[in-house]
Amino acid sequence: MVGDGKVFTLAQVSEHKTPKDCWLIINGKVYDVTKFLEDHPGGDEVLLSATGKDATDDFEDVGHSDSARDMMDQYYVGEIDISTIPKKTTYKPPNQPHYNQDKTSEFIIKLLQFLVPLAILCLALGIHHYTKSS
Structure with a gap:
């Protein structure tokens, strides 16, 4: 050598x-x-x-x-x-909040609590307007 x-x-x-x-x-x-x-x-x-x-x-x-x-x-x-020679480092993922299924379902429930009454109100107003114009 x-x-x-x-x-x-x-x-x-x-x-x-x-x-x-x-x-x-x-x-x-x-x-x-x-x-x-x-x-x-x-x-x-x-x-x-x-x-x-x-x-x-x-x-x-x-x-x-x-x-x-x-x-x-x-x-x-x-x-x-x-x-x-630099030492090899292992990948360490960043700290992130854990995905919480319950938070997602809470959001959907709150959204539906807002949208369902709004849809009922729009439907009632539409029926009222339809029956008045007939």
């Missing part, structure tokens, strides 16, 4: 994110995959989208073969200083 013992920060790795200088992090190791861009079976876009950052999840999600994992040794340049 070329970079034995060399330790890089995330900031240092993130400086290498162009097609002419392409580094990424997989499982705590830093790889210079610039020369592999044209040969990557998934295309260079896949590697370029993961450059300058921790690409472990992307790499593992694809399910690379043992031969692909063995091939990584030739692109190894060092280790990542894990203290420079």
